[in-house]
Amino acid sequence: MSKDIRLLQGNEACALGAIYAGCDFFGGYPITPSTEVAEEMALMLPKKGGKFIQMEDEIAGIGTILGAAAAGAKAMTATSGPGFSLMMELLGYGCMAEIPCVIVNVQRGGPSTGLPTKGAQADMMQARWGTHGDHPTIALCPSSVEESFKLTVKAFNLAEKFRMPVILLLDEFIGHMREKMQMPAPGELELYTHPQPTVSPAEYTHYGDGSSVGGPYASMGSGYRFNITGLTHDQHGFPTGRSDEIQWKMDRLKDKIEKHRPELLEVDQEFMDDAEIAVFSYGGAARSAQQAIREARARGIKVGLVRPTTIWPFPDQALEEILRKVKTVIVAEISQGQLLGEIQRLNQTHTKVIPVQRYDGEMLTPNEVLNAIVEVTK
Amino acid sequence: MRMHPSYEMLRPGKKFPHVWCPGCGHGIVQGAIIRAVQKLGWSRDEMVMVSGIGCSSRMPVYVDFNSLHTAHGRAIAFATGVKLHNPKLHVIVITGDGDALAIGGNHFIHAARRNADLTVILMNNNIYGMTGGQYSPTTPIGKRASTAPYGTAERDFDPCALAKAAGAAFTARGVAYNALELEKLIETALTKKGFSLVEAISPCPTLYGRLNKEGNAVKMLQWQKANTINIKAAEKLPVDQVAGKIITGIFHDVETVPYTEIYDQIIKKAQGK
Numbered sequence: 010m011s012k013d014i015r016l017l018q019g020n021e022a023c024a025l026g027a028i029y030a031g032c033d034f035f036g037g038y039p040i041t042p043s044t045e046v047a048e049e050m051a052l053m054l055p056k057k058g059g060k061f062i063q064m065e066d067e068i069a070g071i072g073t074i075l076g077a078a079a080a081g082a083k084a085m086t087a088t089s090g091p092g093f094s095l096m097m098e099l100l101g102y103g104c105m106a107e108i109p110c111v112i113v114n115v116q117r118g119g120p121s122t123g124l125p126t127k128g129a130q131a132d133m134m135q136a137r138w139g140t141h142g143d144h145p146t147i148a149l150c151p152s153s154v155e156e157s158f159k160l161t162v163k164a165f166n167l168a169e170k171f172r173m174p175v176i177l178l179l180d181e182f183i184g185h186m187r188e189k190m191q192m193p194a195p196g197e198l199e200l201y202t203h204p205q206p207t208v209s210p211a212e213y214t215h216y217g218d219g220s221s222v223g224g225p226y227a228s229m230g231s232g233y234r235f236n237i238t239g240l241t242h243d244q245h246g247f248p249t250g251r252s253d254e255i256q257w258k259m260d261r262l263k264d265k266i267e268k269h270r271p272e273l274l275e276v277d278q279e280f281m282d283d284a285e286i287a288v289f290s291y292g293g294a295a296r297s298a299q300q301a302i303r304e305a306r307a308r309g310i311k312v313g314l315v316r317p318t319t320i321w322p323f324p325d326q327a328l329e330e331i332l333r334k335v336k337t338v339i340v341a342e343i344s345q346g347q348l349l350g351e352i353q354r355l356n357q358t359h360t361k362v363i364p365v366q367r368y369d370g371e372m373l374t375p376n377e378v379l380n381a382i383v384e385v386t387k
Numbered sequence: 388m389r390m391h392p393s394y395e396m397l398r399p400g401k402k403f404p405h406v407w408c409p410g411c412g413h414g415i416v417q418g419a420i421i422r423a424v425q426k427l428g429w430s431r432d433e434m435v436m437v438s439g440i441g442c443s444s445r446m447p448v449y450v451d452f453n454s455l456h457t458a459h460g461r462a463i464a465f466a467t468g469v470k471l472h473n474p475k476l477h478v479i480v481i482t483g484d485g486d487a488l489a490i491g492g493n494h495f496i497h498a499a500r501r502n503a504d505l506t507v508i509l510m511n512n513n514i515y516g517m518t519g520g521q522y523s524p525t526t527p528i529g530k531r532a533s534t535a536p537y538g539t540a541e542r543d544f545d546p547c548a549l550a551k552a553a554g555a556a557f558t559a560r561g562v563a564y565n566a567l568e569l570e571k572l573i574e575t576a577l578t579k580k581g582f583s584l585v586e587a588i589s590p591c592p593t594l595y596g597r598l599n600k601e602g603n604a605v606k607m608l609q610w611q612k613a614n615t616i617n618i619k620a621a622e623k624l625p626v627d628q629v630a631g632k633i634i635t636g637i638f639h640d641v642e643t644v645p646y647t648e649i650y651d652q653i654i655k656k657a658q659g660k
Contacts, residue, residue: 034471036467055650055656056657058658060650062467062468062471065493065494073471075457075468076457076468078468080435081473084472099461229476230435230476234431234432236447237456238456239456240456
């Protein structure tokens with residue numbers, strides 16, 4: 010069979026990845042620079058018998074996908090900065106009610122209306138801490154068009170397995186960049202769909218103890234009647250004010266991530282075997298870091314790239330080990346230091362950490378990263 | 388011993404007692420909804436009750452349907468997703484005047500415009516009950532609330548007129564006092580294709596009644612009885628006899644093709660069928 014090779018934007022690859030993953034519902038509101046995701050879904054979903062709906066605002070966009078997902082859909086929305094801000098309350102609702110869905114945020118410059126057509130990586134902390142209350146977050150960050158496809162598929166798998174909204178944190182650079190990619194053949198990438206319950210409706214509990222990760226849960230209308238609420242609830246989904254039940258729920262939300270970190274975390278490393286300098290970068294910025302490292306290697310500098318594709322939960326252990334191992338760490342990002350802050354939190358050994366940042370709407374260039382690497386060797 | 392007719396549709400045990408105050412009209416509306424569903428012979432499994440936040444929005448916890456208690460103002464957005472994904476389900480939205488018309492106003496008008504196949508039961512008590520009696524978009528001008536100690540300076544919405552103007556297929560109003568009429572209106576709304584609204588005027592003696600010196604629960608219901616005119620009767624009366632009264636009945640009823648059916652046509656078109 011001939012290979013299916015296409016020239017695609019990151020946003021288009023994200024939409025194609027969603028379809029590959031079995032997404033059958035998209036609800037959203039147009040916003041630059043994410044709109045191509047919605048446009049592609051509007052085109053493709055009806056062909057597959059799926060549903061696309063353009064809602065009246067981003068709050069309705071996430072609301073409608075949560076409703077569809079509660080009724081059994083594999084659902085997605087896509088937005089950017091201001092829209093992501095509007096979605097925060099219902100993102101928390103999805104976490105509390107444990108409804109699987111994928112939320113794509115194609116990051117643009119902020120705050121406020123900021124830079125609609127220019128990229129940034131400054132929503133990393135919002136993805137983690139934008140909602141009120143304690144809850145874990147899963148966020149994935151692609152650095153290429155191909156990764157945009159594959160991490161969208163992974164986002165759906167994780168959403169289904171962990172029963173929660175998963176954030177795909179794209180940025181405008183990758184979202185609008187065109188690259189060649191080979192389309193995965195059907196069956197090539199693993200797809201996960203949560204199992205349906207097998208117990209009788211009378212025995213069914215929607216938030217049964219054993220079903221927080223990889224366990225069965227029912228859809229509305231499937232014959233299992235249950236309650237979903239954003240209020241803190243017991244294992245049946247009914248509101249509770251009892252401290253033992255509140256503790257149970259909060260621990261359940263926390264543990265499902267904390268106890269499964271290894272299968273969630275992914276850190277790509279290049280040239281790290283003998284590296285004395287490590288460049289920490291992710292998403293769009295990592296492409297410039299990658300190029301800079303290749304050029305530095307050509308000059309004989311022992312430098313490598315550390316690039317988390319899972320940014321939340323943050324890969325503490327892997328990055329801490331590297332901080333202990335290398336002499337200098339360069340943190341390259343398109344923000345005023347959101348990644349840097351996390352690295353500093355982990356830096357117990359007081360390894361020298363040098364930020365390379367840009368937040369003027371332009372892409373961080375390979376030269377800027379290379380200059381920082383060369384400066385370290387002087 | 389005979390079981391209460393609503394019992395089979397309720398969630399007994401730990402879900403009761405409910406949060407509604409003595410004299411609140413919401414239980415009467417709940418009873419009317421249950422009887423309407425029973426009359427239609429629909430099973431609990433095919434019913435989805437979606438609500439927002441507020442006193443009325445607590446209803447889904449008590450009724451043994453598929454139930455989705457969402458965030459403030461967002462019930463209609465969630466319900467649209469449920470219905471569009473699985474059009475076989477009967478989706479009822481339970482909302483209040485603040486939930487539907489203030490924080491959720493945008494979703495309310497757009498669901499009516501796109502003719503989403505939902506039945507919205509808007510329980511209008513003219514006040515924010517759960518937060519302690521603040522004025523809502525349906526608090527009449529001059530009436531008192533905890534945030535309008537001298538009377539509100541704002542005009543109120545007519546939810547039925549708003550929904551009709553936005554494109555609803557069906558709008559009707561009933562009052563808690565006349566539970567049988569309310570039940571009939573809800574039954575008709577449930578069988579209606581497209582966006583249907585039943586505004587159920589429900590007294591709040593604890594807050595609205597007390598703040599506006601309208602008396603206790605019984606007095607408020609008696610006031611409803613004395614001041615309610617069915618639209619058919621109202622049409623024959625001179626204007627001055629209708630002013631200030633609550634008009635009940637069906638205001639707007641047209642045959643439409645609902646959003647979900649139009650979307651099915653779009654799927655066929657996309658698939659080249």
